Amino acid sequence: MVITARALNRSTLARQLLLDRVPIGVGDAVRQVVALQAQQPGSPYVALWNRVAGFVPERLDEALDGYELVRSTLMRLTLHLVHTEDYRAFREGMEPTLRGSRLHDPRFKAAGFTAADADALLPGLLEYAGRVRSGAEMRARLEEVRGGPVEAVVWRMIRQYAPLWHAPTGPPWSFGTAQSFVTAGTLPVLADPEASTAGLAVLLRRYLEGFGPASVPDMAQFTTAPRGKVREALGLLLEGVPGLPGGNLPKLEQLEGPDGTVLYDVPGAPRPDEDAPAPPRLMAMWDSVLLAYADRARVIPSEYRRHVIRVNGDTLPTLLVDGYVAGVWRPVEGGVEASAFHPLPDDVWAGLAEEAAALGGLLAGRDPRVYGRYDHWWTKGLPAVETRVLPGA
Incomplete structure (x- = not known):
């Protein structure tokens, strides 16, 4: 099956709830669109306002306060808002990228820290963050355990790598400039290749549900995972390995894009007619539809x-x-x-x-x-x- 460029655009809009606002809870909406870019605290509110019929911002406040939705460093090494039930698999899928970029950053090494140092420090820091701690408290704890001052870049790399959730700090958008953290409610498995490949497979299937049809380069762009890792995880989905998405579900479909590119998709996902009307929208900064593809001409x-x-x-x-x-x-x-x-x-x-x-x-x-x-x-x-x-x- 060949799919046109305009039909790809309409598939994205339908799955991202941008053809019609939908009466749906904020938690279900975030799961539907996979994740929301959240480095600018107001953007998830604007993004959901574009997608949810009768959006009430207080419902998002409540979902964040109750950790139904969580904010953490994930895809593309940036802050995202995801459903708490998705967090563990997404974080495991992003593990090699986060570990490589944060714990092997030259600035981290130049400050006298190694990946082994971070591994040794993490259990104590995560225990300390079992209740909400301010960023200043977390850095002070790191210095106490380390036995001396640590550079700001060290704390930044460790907090972005560690499985920490940002804790809400108050209005107007739940998160302000003063950051607080709490240990993730369900800890991911770190530094385990099998867990990361399985987690990436989960993330890729969810990506296709929310953004497909899409190519391997598109999946790599969305996740910042190397294309080789994407192909490895995609292979699990195509093979239908038990215990992974695709294991007990229909296998992925393959389509041909307008330029002959191989595209993948989940069976039965919405693919509206290319002439489906698309109403005007005022999109948030960093809205995911603008960043989710290698071929950004889709949008x-x-x-x-x-x-x-x-x-x-x-x-x-x-x-x-x-x-x-x-x-x-x-x-x-x-x-x-x-x-x-x-x-x-x-x-x-x-x-x-x-x-x-x-x-x-x-x-x-x-x-x-x-x-x-x-x-x-x-x-x-x-x-x-x-x-x-x-x-x-």
């Missing part, structure tokens, strides 16, 4: 990519029009400033205005300038052909 036209994904990795909040990035937006005094990269018809502007009014209601109760610290990107040149300030609620 971002190639000529806009460098304007949306900046040189340092900042991924701006975007206008999604007919399923594709058509510009960027930012909150300003009086509403949402929307900058289109190509001319938009009046009915699209009207749809964006409705979205802006609804988003304004969410932001007003939390932080009307949620992305204000990133305004500098707007002063460095964007290819906007038209900019409008759309009134908030």
Whole structure:
């Protein structure tokens, strides 16, 4: 079966709950979309507002306070929000990447630490974090056990590698600049190749459920796992190994992409008609649909990519029009400033205005300038052909 580029776009939108807002709980929504980028604390709220019918931000607060949803360093070495039931497998799948990038970072070694040092320190640190501890407390504990001061980079690498969850610190977005941590409720198995391959297989099947059909390079981009590791885990899914996703489920399907690329998918997953209507959306910064593929043209036209994904990795909040990035937006005094990269018809502007009014209601109760610290990107040149300030609620 050959699938067109536009049909791939619609598959992504359907699985990411972006063709229609769905009446679904926040925990189930996060499981459906696999994970939410969470390095900017307000973004999971905006991401779920785009996807959940009648989204109530307090429900997300409650899910975070109760650790139904957890925030931790996972895919692409960045903070993600995932369901607690997914955390262990996802973390085991990411183990080789996290271990290699954090415990073998040259800065970590230059500070006098080795992977063996971290392995020796982790049990005590995890026991200490059995209840919520501030970042300052955790670093002080590390220095106490180590018997002297440790550089900031050491604490950063250890906390990103260790199976720690970020503990909520309060409004407006549950997590602030002051970080607190608690040991993961279900500890993953670390430094075990079999566990990591099995965990990666779980993660890849969940990825295909939420983002498929997709290629091996797409899966590697989403996870930052080496392509060889991806192929190894994918082999387990294709073979139907007992005890893994695919073991007691239909095996993966293979499709041909528009350029002949081999794509994989789970049987029965939504693949809407390529002409399915896609309403306009105001996407969060770092929304996963913008970052989940090696071929980002699935959602971002190639000529806009460098304007949306900046040189340092900042991924701006975007206008999604007919399923594709058509510009960027930012909150300003009086509403949402929307900058289109190509001319938009009046009915699209009207749809964006409705979205802006609804988003304004969410932001007003939390932080009307949620992305204000990133305004500098707007002063460095964007290819906007038209900019409008759309009134908030």
